[in-house]
Amino acid sequence: MPRDLLADKRTLDEMPQLSREPATDAPPQDSSPMPLYSPSIIKEDRFKKMGDIHPFAQLLNLDDLDDCDWLEHAAFDPIEAATREKLEYRLRTCGELCTGLFSSAYATSSGSLGEIIKARQFQSIDATDSDRKRILIGHIIATKSHSAVVTDDSMDYPKDFRTNYQLTPSTGHNEDGQTVCIHSLCVHPNFSGKGLGQVLLKSYVQRIRDSGVAKKIALICRDRLVGFYEKAGFSKVGPSKCQYGGGNWVDMVLDFEEGMGDDDPDF
Ligand SMILES: CC(C)(COP(=O)(O)OP(=O)(O)OC[C@H]1O[C@@H](n2cnc3c(N)ncnc32)[C@H](O)[C@@H]1OP(=O)(O)O)[C@@H](O)C(=O)NCCC(=O)NCCS
Known part of the structure; x- marks a missing residue:
């Protein structure tokens, strides 16, 4: 049947005009204040803070060693940073447990991205054959262990x-261990406080949990960061026995079998 265009036009003419302003004759809204923990507020706020950074996560491998080494030393105190050789061991042996947080970047980028692009050469930006121009702005480097918490041996x-x-050396990565030990989580200082650390950590936790490669994730942190990790579902165990970097660490664990905030409204 041919379409009655005039009837269509009449229907459209009778409809209220579309406007960006809220409708004045709309039914009264609930006047109670919006909950502070509204996911929409938090997400909107987080995206605002991220500005022109559009982060995406990718597995790391030995090709990323230069960038990881640079980032590790830019983010950590020298006493806490892993040596280049240790990073090489971890990327070579269990890169599938290591995640990089990248931002698209071009030689012409400005702002915080532009600043760090000028500070050193990034193969991934300078190479003409690179399919994606990206810059490493955060990483998580981990191994697996039989221990329930991070130890100096791990x-x-x-x-x-x-x-x-x-496969199962007395120090380092144990392929059949059931605990993923995070040894390094960092975000480049130019990008701190924008929510990227939480995004990186939460997406990592989700990936490890979904992949079923381990029953728990453990890490050690300074007391001031306990809250940061609790936000991502970790629980404080107590003082760590680790003496790495002068000791005085707190053991944190996220046990998948004990469940974790699947319905986290902030993610
Ligand atoms: C710790 C680190 C990864 C946080 O990354 P980030 O992107 O700056 O963190 P976010 O923006 O996601 O912060 C999320 C929350 O954690 C809090 N937080 C972040 N870093 C903190 C710190 N050093 N001390 C206390 N609180 C901190 C923020 O205040 C924020 O809380 P809010 O949401 O209530 O405002 C980053 O500061 C870093 O790389 N530090 C150096 C390396 C390091 O110490 N890594 C941890 C090893 S255990």
């Missing part, structure tokens, strides 16, 4: 790793 690594691959 933070260490076998010095002959380049010539002698071991």
